[in-house]
Amino acid sequence: MCIPAGIVLLVRGMAAKEADGRDKHALFEQWALPHKDYIYTACLYLTRNKEEAEDLFQETYLRAFRFFHQFAPGTNCRAWLLTIMHNVFKNRYPQYLRAARTLEFDEAAREYEKKLLADGEAGRDDPAEMLLSRLVDSEIADALRSLPEEYRSTLLLVDIEEMTYEEAAAALECPVGTIRSRLSRARRLLQAALATYARERGLVKEDVPSVLPAKAGTRL
Amino acid sequence: MNCAAYQDLVAAHVDGVLGPAERQEVEQHLTSCASCQRLFAEESRFHAAFAARRLIVSLPVEVEQRLRLALAAESTPIPSRPWRERLLALLWQPRWAFGLAATALMIVLLLPRLFPAAPEPAWFTQALDSYHAATEGRWSFTYHTADPQELEAAFNRSGQLDFVTHVLDLRPTGYRIAGGQVVREKDHPVAVVLYQGEDGPIVCIRQRGTTPPMPPGSEGVKGKYLYTRAGYTVSCVQSAEHFCTLITRLPREIFMRRLALAPAS
Numbered sequence: 001m002c003i004p005a006g007i008v009l010l011v012r013g014m015a016a017k018e019a020d021g022r023d024k025h026a027l028f029e030q031w032a033l034p035h036k037d038y039i040y041t042a043c044l045y046l047t048r049n050k051e052e053a054e055d056l057f058q059e060t061y062l063r064a065f066r067f068f069h070q071f072a073p074g075t076n077c078r079a080w081l082l083t084i085m086h087n088v089f090k091n092r093y094p095q096y097l098r099a100a101r102t103l104e105f106d107e108a109a110r111e112y113e114k115k116l117l118a119d120g121e122a123g124r125d126d127p128a129e130m131l132l133s134r135l136v137d138s139e140i141a142d143a144l145r146s147l148p149e150e151y152r153s154t155l156l157l158v159d160i161e162e163m164t165y166e167e168a169a170a171a172l173e174c175p176v177g178t179i180r181s182r183l184s185r186a187r188r189l190l191q192a193a194l195a196t197y198a199r200e201r202g203l204v205k206e207d208v209p210s211v212l213p214a215k216a217g218t219r220l
Numbered sequence: 221m222n223c224a225a226y227q228d229l230v231a232a233h234v235d236g237v238l239g240p241a242e243r244q245e246v247e248q249h250l251t252s253c254a255s256c257q258r259l260f261a262e263e264s265r266f267h268a269a270f271a272a273r274r275l276i277v278s279l280p281v282e283v284e285q286r287l288r289l290a291l292a293a294e295s296t297p298i299p300s301r302p303w304r305e306r307l308l309a310l311l312w313q314p315r316w317a318f319g320l321a322a323t324a325l326m327i328v329l330l331l332p333r334l335f336p337a338a339p340e341p342a343w344f345t346q347a348l349d350s351y352h353a354a355t356e357g358r359w360s361f362t363y364h365t366a367d368p369q370e371l372e373a374a375f376n377r378s379g380q381l382d383f384v385t386h387v388l389d390l391r392p393t394g395y396r397i398a399g400g401q402v403v404r405e406k407d408h409p410v411a412v413v414l415y416q417g418e419d420g421p422i423v424c425i426r427q428r429g430t431t432p433p434m435p436p437g438s439e440g441v442k443g444k445y446l447y448t449r450a451g452y453t454v455s456c457v458q459s460a461e462h463f464c465t466l467i468t469r470l471p472r473e474i475f476m477r478r479l480a481l482a483p484a485s
Contacts, residue, residue: 025291036287040279054283061287065294132269140275158235159267160275165237181228184263191266 028068032061035078038161039085045156046089048145056092060085079163083171086153131194139201143193151186158183221249226256234263340449343432343465346405347454351423351467354401354414361399361414371400375411378402383428383462385411393478395422417478422468431456431463439472448472455479 039060043053064071064084071080132140144152157168158179165183169176226249232238233246250257353359365371372387380402387400395417403410408427415422431443438447443458453475455466468475 028291036279036284037276040283041275041277044277054280054286057279057283058287058290062290062294065291132266132273137273137275140273144275159270165232165235180232183231184228187231187263187266187270190270 024065024068027073028065031071031073031077032064032068032081035081036061038078039081042082042085042156042161043089045141045145045152045160046085046149047093052093056085056089059088059092063088076163076167078161079167079171082157082161082163082167086171131191131198135194135197135201139197140194143190143197146193147186147189151182151189154179154182155186155190159187221245223249223253223256226250226253227259230256230259230263231267233260234267341432341435344435344447344449344454347423347425347465347467348452350403350405350410350412350425351421351452353403354399354412354423355421359399359401359403359412361401363400365400366397368397371397371413375400375402381409381411381428383426384460385426385462386459386464387413388424388464388466390415390417390422390478394418395478419474420469422466422470425465425467426459426462428462431458446472446476 036057040053040057043056043060044050047053047056060081064081067084071077135143144155147155153172154168157163157171158165163171165176165179169179172179226233226246229238229242229246233243238246250260363371363374365374368387368389368391372385375381375385375387387397390396395415398414398416398421400411400413403412405427408429411426413424415424431445434440434442434445435447435449437449438445440446443456445456447454447456451469453468453470453472455475457464457466466479470478
């Protein structure tokens with residue numbers, strides 16, 4: 001007795017789809033999961049809160065899995081994941097984007113920056129790389145988290161997550177020129193924030209204006 | 221280029237990602253601007269020191285476990301059910317019901333014509349008759365002992381048999397003898413023993429001669445095989461001058477497991 005050709009094709013199609021499902025898991029494991037620490041770190045710096053970082057991480061990876069067919073193997077998977085993460089972040093935590101820019105920070109940072117740019121005065125005796133060596137990771141993370149969101153995201157993606165300027169521009173949906181200028185300023189603002197931390201801990205003697213907002217956020 | 225423009229480009233300059241034209245412009249500006257030269261030097265030192273600090277935080281194990289569970293759950297919804305189930309779900313719809321029923325009826329009616337059932341072997345029909353006669357109480361057994369040795373002696377003493385018989389001891393398998401009888405089958409005597417156990421009866425039939433040829437679908441070797449048909453499991457085993465047929469309604473696997481417990485005869 002012969003089986004109608006339509007049924008054979010239908011069954012073959014279903015079997016192929018099932019095999020695809022298994023392949024998808026294996027490929028996701030191979031391409032996306034190795035970046036888990038980088039993505040988690042980005043989530044921590046963006047949300048400034050461990051619970052929210054964990055939720056953001058989970059949602060980012062689940063969304064990446066659902067849209068994994070859109071990922072082209074061989075391209076930068078970390079950049080792809082970070083772009084997804086940034087979109088989830090924007091939709092889920094609009095309050096961070098709104099609250100990120102604080103007037104106090106801007107004014108104090110501008111003052112510090114002015115000194116730094118004038119003649120390198122602010123960090124003359126204690127260059128920022130010296131500060132870095134004196135501060136522990138969590139203090140650097142706090143300083144980074146105190147930056148306004150647009151600078152924090154840019155510095156995070158390029159300097160910590162090792163994305164190219166072009167990839168960061170794509171993830172943050174802005175021109176590459178904006179990434180360049182934001183990154184230049186972000187690095188100076190980070191130095192200002194580090195100097196404030198160092199001053200608060202008595203690591204430097206200069207009278208550096210405090211650039212940190214009143215509430216620096218939750219520590220790691 | 222002025223200082224304000226350079227301050228926006230300093231990161232790209234430090235990172236070495238400026239285009240050739242821009243780099244030329246920047247270098248030209250730096251030769252004449254000590255302040256921007258210092259900025260470049262300081263930014264380069266800071267960037268190198270910052271890049272050397274690995275600020276990557278390891279994902280906590282429990283967060284990874286939660287993710288893996290969620291990912292595993294992603295593959296269980298309907299689209300990834302086994303294809304057999306999906307095919308059944310597809311076919312099992314009311315609009316297909318009449319068509320499926322009609323097709324099934326046609327197959328049922330046509331199959332026997334296309335593939336006529338093989339006739340049942342005569343010995344099987346005979347074994348089945350004995351099974352029913354013994355289990356449905358149509359026989360009043362001559363021998364009512366539960367002891368296999370006693371029954372064996374009684375059979376051999378009776379002078380009704382044309383072979384020396386043996387009686388299996390199935391007690392280790394949970395079967396005890398309910399009765400024994402010698403019946404005449406056509407022109408030869410047959411020793412029938414009924415065993416009763418928790419899962420129903422087993423009937424043992426012994427007669428002179430050799431085991432019938434192995435029917436198609438049977439399992440084993442000539443002289444010792446298992447045959448399943450119409451819900452009955454039958455074993456045929458050759459002894460010296462007679463053969464023994466055990467018949468039961470137990471599924472083949474369970475029957476084999478039970479017999480494995482019986483002592484070798």
